[in-house]
Amino acid sequence: MAVSTVVEGAGEIGETRDAARNFLESLQAVHGFPVSQRAVGVVQLVVSELVTNAHKYAPGPCLLTLEVSEGAVAVTVWDSSTALPLILPPDPARVGQHGLEIVMAVCRSFEMHREPVGKRIRAAVTLADDPDGDPAGHQPV
Template sequence: MQQTAGGKDQQALPGGIISVSGVFEGSEDIAVARDLTHGFLTDVQAVHGLPVSGRAMGMVQLVVSELVTNARKYAPGPCLLTLEVCGGSVEVTVWDSNPTPPAILPPDPTRIGQHGLELVLAIGQSFAVHREPVGKRISTAIVLADDPGGDVVGHHP
């Protein structure tokens, strides 16, 4: 399915990668980004036959919400969300126009707010910040299936 209305585009890419992207410009779009994520992962399971655990569905939506919220809060203009499924994981990438890397604060249970990146770091299998000619790109990967014992497949503490 390829669709550009609402700034989203879903496609199957060469090499077995399944991808969707969306452009978001307002704070109300954070919910739209979560909905895009839910619909995409539902299609990954129903159309492409790849397992997506309930845990993964919730965790990917949480990560998308946190990263898009940060982009909308700290960078002017639109942000771009891309989700790519390959090899049993989904890579979540958010681009925004602010070149400043995010401040990753140490855990502090007394701090109110600003725990989003802590969550992203705890949930993701990887985390990377790349400076771009304009802005930056933040990426993390999340495993889509749990093993039969309930453990996250591929998770290494």
């Protein structure tokens, strides 16, 4: 199950968060997928960060796709720039530019690929939390 939407401008970023929440609510209510409240919040955060970056660093619209696979929702954003974002090392003294660092910390997987035109960034978020109460997709430290 998947849904895609073209995002024309930064003014639509709030709408993409709403669309992500609606998609997850439908997965749970209509299709019976287990979706934790944590997953809803994390997916909205990831959507917001990836779509914001696409509009900040690439000209033109971007394409947001949400797809369920293997107990996770994949958030994929395509944009027109072939430049892959720099993943900066954690630095508590740095002001700003922690978005992808946070996305990578809360997601089960994260990958970036150049395309013949543009690039795709994909982050997967586990839908259900561990029955023992550990956040899904992460190992206790």
